Amino acid sequence: MSVRSDNGVGWLRWQRELSDLENEWMALRFDLDGAVAAEQVGLIWHTRGSLVTTAAELFLRRARIPLESWVDGSARVCVVLNALSSLHPALGERLWTEVLAAVPAELPDVLSATEATVATLHAELGAPLGRDDSVRVWAESVQLLRHVAQSMGIAQSDDWYLPGEHTTGAGWYGEVIAQLSGGAAGSR
Amino acid sequence: MTSAQVPGAGHGTKVPPELWGEVAAIRERLAVDESCLVSGSLVEGLGNPHSDVDVYVIRPEGVRESVAIGMRTSRYVDCEYVGLAALRALGARVASSRAADLADLPRAELDRYYRISIAERVVVTDAAEEVLDVFRQDVACARLETWALLRARGLLARAATMLATGDRRSAAHLAREAALWRATSVLAGLGEGYVSVKWTVEKAARRLGRGTAAYEDLLRDVLRPPEDPTTAIEALRAQVELPDAGLLDHGLRLTDGTTVVSGPGHVHVLRGRRVTRVEGPLSDVLTGLAASVSWEAATTDVALRSGIPAGELRTALWYEAGTLRSEGLLERERGVVA
Numbered sequence: 192m193s194v195r196s197d198n199g200v201g202w203l204r205w206q207r208e209l210s211d212l213e214n215e216w217m218a219l220r221f222d223l224d225g226a227v228a229a230e231q232v233g234l235i236w237h238t239r240g241s242l243v244t245t246a247a248e249l250f251l252r253r254a255r256i257p258l259e260s261w262v263d264g265s266a267r268v269c270v271v272l273n274a275l276s277s278l279h280p281a282l283g284e285r286l287w288t289e290v291l292a293a294v295p296a297e298l299p300d301v302l303s304a305t306e307a308t309v310a311t312l313h314a315e316l317g318a319p320l321g322r323d324d325s326v327r328v329w330a331e332s333v334q335l336l337r338h339v340a341q342s343m344g345i346a347q348s349d350d351w352y353l354p355g356e357h358t359t360g361a362g363w364y365g366e367v368i369a370q371l372s373g374g375a376a377g378s379r
Numbered sequence: 380m381t382s383a384q385v386p387g388a389g390h391g392t393k394v395p396p397e398l399w400g401e402v403a404a405i406r407e408r409l410a411v412d413e414s415c416l417v418s419g420s421l422v423e424g425l426g427n428p429h430s431d432v433d434v435y436v437i438r439p440e441g442v443r444e445s446v447a448i449g450m451r452t453s454r455y456v457d458c459e460y461v462g463l464a465a466l467r468a469l470g471a472r473v474a475s476s477r478a479a480d481l482a483d484l485p486r487a488e489l490d491r492y493y494r495i496s497i498a499e500r501v502v503v504t505d506a507a508e509e510v511l512d513v514f515r516q517d518v519a520c521a522r523l524e525t526w527a528l529l530r531a532r533g534l535l536a537r538a539a540t541m542l543a544t545g546d547r548r549s550a551a552h553l554a555r556e557a558a559l560w561r562a563t564s565v566l567a568g569l570g571e572g573y574v575s576v577k578w579t580v581e582k583a584a585r586r587l588g589r590g591t592a593a594y595e596d597l598l599r600d601v602l603r604p605p606e607d608p609t610t611a612i613e614a615l616r617a618q619v620e621l622p623d624a625g626l627l628d629h630g631l632r633l634t635d636g637t638t639v640v641s642g643p644g645h646v647h648v649l650r651g652r653r654v655t656r657v658e659g660p661l662s663d664v665l666t667g668l669a670a671s672v673s674w675e676a677a678t679t680d681v682a683l684r685s686g687i688p689a690g691e692l693r694t695a696l697w698y699e700a701g702t703l704r705s706e707g708l709l710e711r712e713r714g715v716v717a
Contacts, residue, residue: 218431221454222577225429232589233580234427236602241577262701265534265556269541269549287548291555293603326450353449353458356400367450 199343205255206336212249213329216318219245220325223305232301236294239305240268243286246318247271251278253317282315323371330367392499393422398432401449401456405434406501412439414507416498419457423497423573425581433494434458437466437507463510466495470513473522478626481526482533489526490574493519520572527564531557531619532627536694539612543685544659547608554611558600561619565597627694630674630712637708639669648708655708660685661696674712 197205219242226234248271251258258274261267268290276283289308295301312318319325340347352363361369394402394417406415419433420426431454442462449456473492476484496514503511534557542550563579571582580598587594595602605611621627633639637650646662646669648655657665660681667677678696682689703709 218455221429221431225427225454228429229427231427231581233584234577237577237580260702262698265553266537268552269546273546273549291548291551291604330450348445350445351447353405353447353456355449355451356404370450370452 199339203336203340203343203345205252206332206339208252209249210329210332210336212245212252213325213332216242216245216249217322217325217329220319220322223309224322227302227305230298232294232298235301235305239308240290242309242312242318243289244268244271246312246316247275247286249318250316251275285311326367326371330364334364392417393424393426394432394499395421397453398456401432401451402434402501405436405458409436409502410438412504412506413437414503415501416495416503416511417501418494418498420573420575420578422499425573425578425585429454431455431457435495435498436460437463437504439506440464463507466507467510467513470495470510474513474515474518476522478525478529478623481522482529482627484522484526486526486574489519489522493523493572493574496572516572520567520570523572523574524564524567527560527567528619528621529627531560531564531615532621533694533698534560535612535615535619536627536691537698538608538615539687539691540660540685540695540699542608542612543687550608551604551606551611554608554615555601555604557615557619558598558604558611561615562597562601624690627697628690629693629697631668631697631700631704631709632674632712633665633668634707634710639665641666641669648703650706650708653706653708655703655706657703659699660692661699664696 219238222234222238223242225231226238244267248258248267251271251274256274256278259270261270272283272287272290275286289311292304295304309318309320313320319328337347354363355366402415402417409415414437416435416437417432418435420430421432434456436458438460440463442460444462444465445460447458447460449458469488469492473484473489492514493516495511496516496519500511534553538550538553538557541547541553559576559579562583563576566579566582566586569586571586573582580601583589583594583597587597600611600614605614634650637648640647640649641662644662645656645658646665648657648665663681664674664677667680668674672680674693678693679689682692685692687695700709
C-alpha cells in the first residue's frame, strides 16, 4: 500500500501529461490496427517504434522520473530510451534493440515481431494491450483529470468532445465506453 | 458562398460512407460565416480502415483555435477550429518562403499547409475561398522537398555528433531518421507531399511499387540500416547534400542578460529565474561564448577536438540549441547572413 499527497496544481499538470501520452498511445493503437488490416508494412513498423517510445515515456512519467527536454521527436526517442536504460539497463537495451531493428522482409514476420513488441511493452511497462483497453485507459484518465479540475473550481470547456450522430445523452464518457466491445464490462 | 454537397454525394469523395453523417452533423452546426473542410490520410488516398478523419472549421477573424475529438467504433474524428487570419498568414508564409526560411518553419505549419491544399471543401465562404486558393499542392510538395532535405542534413549532423560523444545507439537512430527524411524529400520531388513521416514507406510503395528496385534503393537505409552507425553516416554524407551549405550554418550568441556558469562536463545557463543545464559539446561551446569567443571559433575548436567536420558540428549544435533559442537564451549572431 502507498499513499502520496500532492499540491493540486502540480498534480493536475502531471496528470495532464499522462493523459496526453495515453491519448498518443490510443492514436497509435488505431494506427497499428489500421496498418495491419491494410497490410501497410511501413506504417506497421513505424508505429511499432513509436509505441516503444510512448510506452517508455509513460512509464517514466508515471514514476515521476524527470526527463531532459528534447528539440524534436527524433531526439525524444534518444532521451526517453537513454533515461530508461539508466534506470533499467537490461530493459533499456532490449527496447533500444527493438527500435533499431531492421524491418523483416516478409509480412508475417513483421506482424509477429510487432505482436511480440506490444506484448513486451504490456508485460514490462504496463502499457494497455488492445485498442479497446487503450481507449478505456485514456477515457478514465481524462475523466479523472476533469473531475479533479472541476472540484478545484477550474473552468473547463465542454466543447472538446464531438458527440456522435446518435448521441444518447449519456455524456462523453458514457458514449466512449458504450462503443467498446462489451461496453462498461469491456474486453481487454 | 460555394457549397459542395455532403462529401460522397456523387462528388468522388474519399471520405468513407460511414463518416458522411459525421461531416453532415458538423456542417449543420456551422454559422453562416464559417467554412468546413475535410482532409487527412483518407483524403490523401493513403488511409486505412482505422484512419481518423481531419475536419477543419474555419471561423472569422479573432477566434481562438481549438480542437475537438470524437471517438467512434472503428476510428476517431478530429475537428480543428481555426481562424481565417491565421490561415491567411500561414498560406502567405509557406507560399513565399525561400530555402533560407524553411529551416525555421515548424513542421506542424508545413503539415497543415499540405492538408489544407488537398482538403475536400464541404462549405466555403467567399472570404475563405480567397484564402484557400493560396494553398496549392504543388507548392506544398516543393517546400517539403527542401524542408525534408534540410531536416535530413540536420539529423545526419546530429548523428555524427552523437557518435563522437560515444552514444552509438542514438547515433544509429538519428542516422536512420536522416535516411527517412531524405526519402521523404525525394518523394516530395515526385509529387508525394504528405508531410507525416510515418507514411513515407507507404508513399514510396504507391509511387515506386513495393519491392521494386527503385523502392528498395530509396529505402535501403530506412528498412535495413547498417548495424554500424559509422557506415550509415558515411553513406548519408554522400546522399544528403544541400544546394547551399550555409543554409544550416547559422551563428549564435548569448542574449543580453544571459550568463553561463561552468562545471565539470556541463554548464548552467542562467537568465532571470530560469536555470538550464547543458551537457556535451554544446556546453563547451557555451563556455566559449561566455568568454566572448565567436560561435565560429568556439565550434571549430570543439570540432577539432572531437573529430567532426566543423560545419557538421555547427549544424548539429544549431538544432541541439533549439530549446535554448526558444527560451531566449541564444539568438542568431547579428549581421551574419544565414
